[in-house]
Amino acid sequence: MLKRKLKIALPSTGKFLFGSGFAGMLVIGWFIFPMVLYKSEPQPIQFSHKVHTGEQAGMACEDCHVISDDGRFLGIPAVAKCAECHSSPIGESANEKSLVENYIIPNKEIPWHIYSRQPDNAYFSHASHVRLAHLKCEECHGPIGESARLKVYQVNRISGYSRDIWGENISGIPSHPWEGMKMDRCVHCHEKNGRRDGCIECHK
Amino acid sequence: MHNLRSWNVENNTSKGLENLIMETISEKKSQYGMMIDLDRCNGCGACAVACAVENNVPPAYQQTNTRTGITWMRVFEIPNDEQFPQSDSVFVPMFCQQCENETPCVTVCPQNAVEIDPLTGIVGQIPQRCLGCRYCMAACPYHARYFNWRDPKWTDGMKLQLNPDVAPRMRGVVEKCNFCHGRLHTARQKAAANGSEKIDPNDYVPACVESCPNKAIIFGDLEDGSSEISQAIKSKNTFRFLSRLGTEPKVYFNSGRAWVREMAEQALTRTKKEEIYG
Amino acid sequence: MxxxxxxxxxxxxxxxxxxxxxxxxxxxxxxxxxxxQNWSLTPPLPQGPVSIKYSNCTLCAAGCGVKAKCVNGIPCQLIGIPRHPIDNGALCARGLAGHHLVNHPLRVALPQKFLHKSPDSAMEPISFQTAVNEIASQIQKSNGAIAVFDQQPGRITSEIYFEFLNQLSNGIYATHPSREDATLSTLHEMIDKNNAKLGYDFENTQLIVSFGAPLLDDWGIPGRMRKIFGKRKESGLKLIQIESCQSRTALQSDVWLPIKPDTEYFAALAIANVLIKENLVLLAALRQITDFEKLKHAALQFTPAQYSEITGIDFSIIRQTANKLAQSKSAIVLSGPNPGAGPFNNETEKAIASLNILIGSIGTDGGIVIRDLQKENKNHIARNWNAIQDHSIEVLFIDSVDSGYALPWNLIERKLQPQHTIISLSPYLNEIAAHADYILPSPAPYESLVEVPAHVTSNVNSFSVAVPLFAKPETVIEPENLFKLITQSVGMQLEIPTTEEAVKQKAEKIFSTKRGSVFSYSDGTTKPVSEFLSADDLCKKLFEGAAWSDKPNNSHHPFRFTLNIAAPKNVPKTTNSLVLIPQGWKVAVSSSSISPILSKLFQESELRENAGTISINPETATRYRLRSNDTALLETEEGKMNVRVKLNTSIQPGVILASVGPALNETNFSDATYNDVLSLCTISDHGTWRITQAKVSKI
Incomplete structure (x- = not known):
């Protein structure tokens, strides 16, 4: 009797609970989960691409991110490269001061967190994509050259890789073509361009 | 010749499937192969060491033996059946024979972790995909596949001396020779840096070939009629191991000794124990 | 709710x-x-720029050129230099993994003192200064000899040892009993020109008769031998290998004479017998020999039938060999120590060397040629280990460099006084260092600057420099600095040039003679010395990676020979018991001198035998009821040990080939339970250990 009464008296309780469970989970999955999954780690010093690529310095990507003669992409330049210009502070910024004092003078490499670090078994040749396929840096890396600050490096607590590998959007659906650096992104582009590659083409 | 275009979504969506297939077929295919002159090999083991260094194969654990070891390139000493002093033996470097037809490991793999690379004919193994069932090891007629029974172990200093071009494998997966595919990557990126898709054949030489002090190993593109290897395999003393299986290996051998050529059709034994006691 | x-x-x-x-x-x-896929047990790959460095391998005296692929400046791969004039760009299996030795599991990071008296023979760290003071006081109060055991003579470090020992009244400079130039040094004793440095002119020879020299198994300069034999079809070179087991060299030889173990002396005399009896001796040579009668007497002591009986070779084959030797346009007869079984005794060496004199191959093209004439030969001070009086050494320094040849501890021990101090300079705690009282580690290979002089078997002079590829740890000490400290403590003065200075002096000397040419490692070009602008320019090139090699010295000098060969006293008895022959592979006889990756050959495949393995003929095995992979007890007069049995039809029945290979996973050689096969070998009065009576039984 009581049960039936309750059921009649509060017909929305079940639905409400169902709905709140549903909604709660959506909140957890879409908003709280990313916060828990990723841990923010500060970069050792701040860096502005814009200052370097802008009118002041007018540098191109390749000036620092070099593809060597043997086709290896050297990635983030060594501190010796920075020292070519910053042997002593040029401007007034605290970051530059830190660069000179903590890294250039003791000749110590800057322990950057690398947004695009891939697992060791993935092989990627910048040389063939840039020199043969004529891809522009921005097509994969986005307008990073115009950024004034380094964004926060977020490391995935489970996999240990940067958030940028999966993409900013937790759903995995990129909001920009350059977002995300997982294998399906590679495959997508290769398929579109009619490449039929074996696994070992991109795995070492 | 196939060309990668810059990433332009609109441009590519209009492309028909037909075009894609056309392009894939027009891709120039290589067939990498090897030939070993067994009369020049004296079993020094340089190839096996160079291979392990190049491919980041770890040193053995204390318990490791000839059955559980990992030797992508393993040199066997095969005696003839004669007694001292008529005895003779031949050293046979044995590694993945890169079977072209009905490749046994490819056929059996439940994970699609092995495939023949469409551009090079190299039988590629993707350890990350491997689930460790070892079906391929049972299927391989050449015993050329090896299982990681343990995690790789190097001293701390040696970890900094790993070859950056080849990823180390984890416990529980199978691995094997892939004609030093890491070196093909390096050769390709070097060519690409100079704006060319065609690699310099001198840039892609597997570690065993490079290290052989007797120059007993020839490597090259079998499709390229002018290459040294495609000429060399025409010699009458050229043979392949277990050719009767019809797997069309791309690794050839050469010996002037008739008993060596005949031996190649017999099953290769793993140890001298098997040899002597059957 | x-x-x-x-x-x-x-x-x-x-x-x-x-x-x-x-x-x-x-x-x-x-x-x-x-x-x-990313767990911590799989190490991450090193990230960083990839570069190329050049150096020379110093694992053995061959000193092959090396190109190192480096990541972050740390070598990760070594390979030979194509078209290298001396080694032809070939590295051996150990050399290919030589960069691992810096991180070898047996490496000793700090100076250590052994407490052998304590039950667990523990080590304790000690400071260099304390160790030096203790050693210096030992030297000062010693009654016996002070010896330095140098396994690779001819280096600048060797000069330092001379200087040091010369200042002591009781100093002995000792060298390894196994010498790759055994035949050359024996000939050197026989000729009247003792300032001549001899070398083998393999490049022009037609016939090589080798008494057990592992010519094709990394003997001498491995790449040189492989180049010469690689071209044998075109050059017509023939190899006759006289050896009791079917080694890798015997397998590749044109003729293999499978003689009975330890009868090389008689085989050499048998050949001399044919040469003399059939008037095949070069007349010109005959006139140059002072005491030909002695050799004649020795060679004719036995009849052909007796020789056949002793050596187990049909005399007609010996006759053919002798005829080929006499008829060949150019020929070399040589012996080489066996990496495991060590050298021959003096009489055998003399008999082998004298064959070269009989066929007139000394001083002719394709024979044994003069590499160089030098004013003074300091090597005369050097004493072969076997020439040292027993129980005479009180303080013994063992140099860090490995000769690549086996060294039984018993052999060292018999020269030591009961109260002795041994100082090992090895960077590793290996089989020999485990017996030391002090380990004062030298830099590991590729950690210090080492000069690479011409190899002792080479026919041309050459010079290159092994520049360090790694930074030297602060806890190691170069031998020259150690000896500086010791001499200061003892109160002596020692004028020691640094290696760098010595290299500069050498470069100046080369530049002043304007001889030869310099091969550059980075671009493979050759430039005559005369085109260099200055000695500094030349020196710089050598440091960048280059090899200087001289023109062959074509001077032909008439020699006079004194043979002084004693006739064999007794014929070896044939016994029914088994004989034990140690067998090894150059450089890989000690566990510390090879990279752990060599497990691919020793442990993970059966290409080379690990320590503790014996190989026997299946026939012998049946006789002793042994099967493959059985564990057997190997017994000799010296002791016993457990061994693993392997069967091989190519081994003489009645012979046990025991591997002097590395014990790759052994971590404690100072443990009393560790036993290597060399300790089971009987050391003869001549200081050889080639053959031992042994027993095997199934456990």
Whole structure:
């Protein structure tokens, strides 16, 4: 009797609970989960691409991110490269001061967190994509050259890789073509361009 | 010749499937192969060491033996059946024979972790995909596949001396020779840096070939009629191991000794124990 | 609202539906699968710029040129230099993994003092200064000899040892009993020109008769030998190998004479017998020999039938060999120590060397030629280990460099006084260092600057420099600095040039003679010395990676020879018992001198035999009821040990080939339970250990 009464008296309780469970989970999955999954780690010093690529310095990507003669992409330049210009502070910024004092003078490499670090078994040749396929840096890396600050490096607590590998959007659906650096992104582009590659083409 | 275009979504969506297939077929295919002159090999083991260094194969654990070891390139000493002093033996470097037809490991793999690379004919193994069932090891007629029974172990200093071009494998997966595919990557990126898709054949030489002090190993593109290897395999003393299986290996051998050529059709034994006691 | 089971289920139901509409499950699945590929037990690859450095390998005296692929400046791969004039760009299996030795598991990082008296023979760290003071006081109060055991003579470090020992009244400079130039040094004793440095002119020879020299198994300069034999079809070179087991060299030889163990002396005399009896001796040579009668007497002591009986070779084959030697346009007869079984005794060496004199191969093209004439030969001070009086050494320094040849501890021990101090300079705690009282580690290979002089078997002079590829740890000490400290403590003065200075002096000397040419490693070009602008220019090139090699010295000098060969006293008895022959592979006879990656050859395949393995003929095995892979007890007069049995039809029945290979996974050689096969070998009065009576039984 009581049960039936309750059921009649509060017909929305079940639905409400169902709905709140549903909604709660959506909140957890879409908003709280990313916060828990990723841990923010500060970069050792701040860096502005814009200052370097802008009118002041007018540098191109390749000036620092070099593809060597043997086709290896050297990635983030060594501190010796920075020292070519910053042997002593040029401007007034605290970051530059830190660069000179903590890294250039003791000749110590800057322990950057690398947004695009891939697992060791993935092989990627910048040389063939840039020199043969004529891809522009921005097509994969986005307008990073115009950024004034380094964004926060977020490391995935489970996999240990940067958030940028999966993409900013937790759903995995990129909001920009350059977002995300997982294998399906590679495959997508290769398929579109009619490449039929074996696994070992991109795995070492 | 196939060309990668810059990433332009609109441009590519209009492309028909037909075009894609056309392009894939027009891709120039290589067939990498090897030939070993067994009369020049004296079993020094340089190839096996160079291979392990190049491919980041770890040193053995204390318990490791000839059955559980990992030797992508393993040199066997095969005696003839004669007694001292008529005895003779031949050293046979044995590694993945890169079977072209009905490749046994490819056929059996439940994970699609092995495939023949469409551009090079190299039988590629993707350890990350491997689930460790070892079906391929049972299927391989050449015993050329090896299982990681343990995690790789190097001293701390040696970890900094790993070859950056080849990823180390984890416990529980199978691995094997892939004609030093890491070196093909390096050769390709070097060519690409100079704006060319065609690699310099001198840039892609597997570690065993490079290290052989007797120059007993020839490597090259079998499709390229002018290459040294495609000429060399025409010699009458050229043979392949277990050719009767019809797997069309791309690794050839050469010996002037008739008993060596005949031996190649017999099953290769793993140890001298098997040899002597059957 | 009441909390009922149903409501909770609804909440859970709602959450479950919601859960699958969030990225959470898929993302966690994806990330965990990446994690499994990324766990800490698989080491991460080194990241950083890849560069190329050039140096020379110093694992043995060959000193092959090396190109190192480096990541972050740390070598990760070594390979030979193509078209290198001396080694032809070939590295041996150990050399290919030589860069691992810096990080060898047996490496001793700090100076150590052994407490042999304590039950567990523990080591304790000691400072260099304390160790030096203790050693210096030992030297000062010693009655016996002070000896330095140098396994690779001819280096600048060797000069330092001379200087040091010369200042002591009781100093002995000792060299390894196994010498790759055994035949050359024996000939050197026989000729009247003792300032001549001899070398083998393999490049022009037609016939090589080798008494057990492992010519094709990394003997001498491995790449040189391989080049010469690689071209044998075109050059017509023939190799006759006289050896009791079917070694790799015997397998590749044109003729293999499978003689009975330890009868090389008689085989050499048998050949001399044919040469003399059939008037095949070069007349010109005959006139140059002072005491030909002695050799004649020795060679004619036995009849052909007796020679056949002793050596186990049909005399007609010996006759053919002798005829080929006499008829060949150019020929070399040589012996080489066996990496495991060591050298021959003096009489055997003399008999082998004298064959070269009889066929007139000394000073002719394709024979034994003069590499160089030098004013003074300091090597005369050097004493072969076997020439040292027994129980005479009180303080013994063992140099860090490995000769690549086996060295039984018993052989060292018999020269030591009961109260002795041994100082090992080895960077590793290996089989020999485990007996030391002090380990004062030198830099490991590729950690210090080492000069590479011409190899002792080479026919041309050459010079290159092994520049360090690694930074030297602060806890190691170069031998020259150690000896500086010791001489200061003893109160002596020692004028020691640094290696760098010595290299500069050498470069100046080369530049002043304007001889030869310099091969550059980076671009493979050759430039005559005369085109260099200055000695500094030349020196700089050598440091960048280059090899200087001289023109062959074509001077032909008439020699006079004194043979002084004693006739054999007795014929070796044939016994029914088994004979034990140690067998090894150059450089890989000690566990510390090879990279752990050599397990690919020793442990993970059966290409080379690990320590503790014996190989016997299946026939012998049946006789002793042994099967393959059995564990057997190997017994000799010296002791016994457990061994693993392997069967091989190419081994003489009655012979046990025991591997002097490395014990790759052994970590404690100072442990009393560790036993190597060399300790089972009987050391003869001549200081040889080639053959030992042995027994095997199944356990």
């Amino acid at each position: 009441n909390i009922t089971r149903r409501n909770i289920l609804k909440l859970i139901g709602g959450s479950a539906v919601g859960f699958f509409l969030t990225p959470l499950p898929y993302k966690v699945l994806d990330d965990s699968s990446i994690w499994t």
